Amino acid sequence: MLVSLLLTLVQIQAKVFCYQYKVGDLDAWGIPTSANPQVYTKWSKYHNLTIGDSLLFLYPPSQDSVIQVTEESYKRCNIKDPILYMNNGNSLFNITSKGQFFFTSGEPGHCQKNQKLHISVGEGIIETMDTAPGPSSSLPASAPSYPTVFGNIPVAPSTSTSPQLTSTFQLLIIGFMICAYFASLM
């Protein structure tokens, strides 16, 4: 029970970390190269962003910055009066609401060279835990080993409780063996 709870927590943690997107993927935040002038347009097209996700902008802090601007400023490349200004080189923008978000560089001239990003955030997709493979599903496979250790243990009539019983016994055995191992070292 405790183990499966911990595994579930680990899975949730892993999912949370997966929701951080590096803007531009391999290309860091900067003026697009001539080889890939539409890098940020393409990037936003291929990523579905939802509430709770965050955007990571990576760039040399002395040479660039990130500003969040209005749609109007985005179109006109007006970098005055941004909504948000970030210049530490490792800027995380947390998406906390749905709607349209516009970003560009705070450096003069960069916006004109297509260093700009427009993302559209829709409704968050609620992921159900049912579809994820449960950690307990693998336990019944190893169940047949315990009757030989404990002798004839009556099989529980309900199939849903027996895997838990089995795992508890196995944990006790494993725990006992680990304790015995460490005790023998002392």
Ligand SMILES: *[C@@H]1O[C@H](CO)[C@@H](O)[C@H](O)[C@H]1NC(C)=O
């Ligand atoms: C993004 O979401 C839309 C609508 O839910 C879907 O049609 C589209 O295929 C998704 N795109 C990607 C790249 O997952």
Ligand SMILES: *[C@@H]1O[C@H](CO)[C@@H](O)[C@H](O)[C@H]1NC(C)=O
């Ligand atoms: C986003 O969240 C991270 C960590 O929770 C925080 O360090 C960062 O400052 C936040 N970004 C903004 C723009 O508030």
